[in-house]
Amino acid sequence: MRKKLLEIKGLKTTFFTDNGQIPAVDDIDFSVHEGEILGIVGESGSGKSVTSLSIMGLIPSPPGKITGGEILLDGKNIAKYTDKQMQKIRGKDIAMIFQEPMTSLNPLFTIGDQLKEAILIHNPKWSKKEAFARAVEIMKLVGLPRAEELLKDYPHQLSGGMRQRVMIAMALVCDPQVLIADEPTTALDVTIQAQILQLMKDLNKRLNTAVLLITHDLGVVAETCERVIVMYAGQIVEEAPIHEIFTNPKHPYTQGLIQSVPDMRYKKENLYSIPGSVPKPGSIQVGCRFAARCEYAMERCLQETPPLFEAAENHKSRCFLLEKQEVEQRVESVIKG
């Protein structure tokens, strides 16, 4: 088993608003292993972006606050870090790329200035020349041509795909252990998306950087990730290796989600659709959060909150349907044991 680089234990992030407390992320556990690409999928409001911002210590506060749990990076609980301590590791040990590269680059500074800033903040002893050399090196690594010239350009002079490459370069410039990519290709066209995903896979292999890829697109997950977490209404509802989740999804939500994506390879006569819509965060206090939209919902689903059941090795699902199966397995193993 590979080493756990990042471990999230019982993370809870709450937003304190005029309408009461909203638990956007409610008690989630997962870990990112060395060198892997882990995907988090979910629809809007599922809490996937809040999870990533919590890890980076970027939750706007107020109104948001991490109200419980631990975020262990290499064994150290960074959830307790002060802003100053966070600044030291952010960009160095753990870096992030965002959806819209144009809004995350400063339009008033050249690409070179911004890359060098990132380098010099974490390596204050370096000379400008060394920083420039590193900037050129990292630009070449992410496949940008004419690196020296591009460093003199301003963000608006670059295309969307190139800007996203610059963002990746900036994130990787200090060799972080973990890279969080929040919808990195959502704003890009498909042909450019294919280029960027390929780049991320290559870099993951070459640099052994662990990647946490957050997306709403099941296709992107299928092509890049090794393991997937499915989130719904602030909770993890399923976690499994990539093949498992597509061939043998256990949670009714995951099943519905996979079936409702139109497939380009063949025409489905009737597209399955999950009835209803995603509940408002915090609106469901007891019971399974998916129960109102679930076709298998039982009495019990409305009264008790299901825990994560072990469906198979490394495969967990938050659904009572699996309980029976688990009991059977346990009995079996006791008999065998």
Next chain:
Amino acid sequence: MSKALLKVEGLKKYFPIRKGVLNSHAGDVKAVDDVSFEVFEGETLGIVGESGCGKSTTGRLLMRLLEPTGGKIEFAGKMISELSNNEMRKARRDIQMIFQDPYASLNPRHNIGKILEEPLIVHGIGNAKERKQKVLELLEIVGLNEYHIKRYPHQFSGGQRQRIGIARALMTNPRLIIADEPVSALDVSIQAQVLNLLQKLQKDLKLTYIFISHDLGVVRHISNRVGVMYLGKLVELTASEDLYAEPLHPYTQALLSSVPVPDPTFEREQIIISGDIPSASNPPSGCTFHTRCPFKMDQCSQVVPKMQEVKPGHYVACHLYEALQH
């Protein structure tokens, strides 16, 4: 085959680029450049392409929300490209549009009843009572209720707002609906609901759709025929099964192979084309795709390829297939 409801011939839209103090004409952005196609009664024609390819502009030209620079648009035997503004307003009763962002296209200060009633008032249809009746009827058709009538757009979720957008488009009993990225802003589970609704409506009300989208999976699901656009030009047009089974244009091939497929066991040869889409203000000479094309030949940078029927009903604009011309 059913007859053509809409015929488009040589449609062009050039946006002038103006420069200097005198605002002199320095060039054109060729957003739509010589596009021709037909839409048959009762079918769904999908138009796909990446951003900046001119698919949305095409949709707006057909509604004459933008004035075409050139070309003819014939709808149900009427030359709508030659109608006056006043006549065009009347003609829009038969052609309606659904937009991408249902929030931006619904007036936030009007309640749903008013939003839905407005098209009827504009076209002078019915009296107050009949109009109210029609609003209720349409709300029910798109899966909403009477009690929604007094609510305002911000009180609805994205999927419900798109249902309202659809209801509004249907108020005047149109024959043709131009849907511009109608499900792009929606979550997957809601997207499926709206797609199913659109298909049901098409069957029940015998509608004809032009479905503009960048999502190749969605387009395949809903379309009978699909047109692929690149830099203002239509490069391939054929039945949807043909296009996905056997894409002919190198751009279509690359586009299809770039789409991530939600199946980790699926293996294919991915064609990743390098570079970005060139600027439409200064498009490459000859075939506009030649700068990124893996099969580029000498003539590609000089001669503009013509749209030709390579197989029955399968049109493609590429020099590779010139010899095959029927």
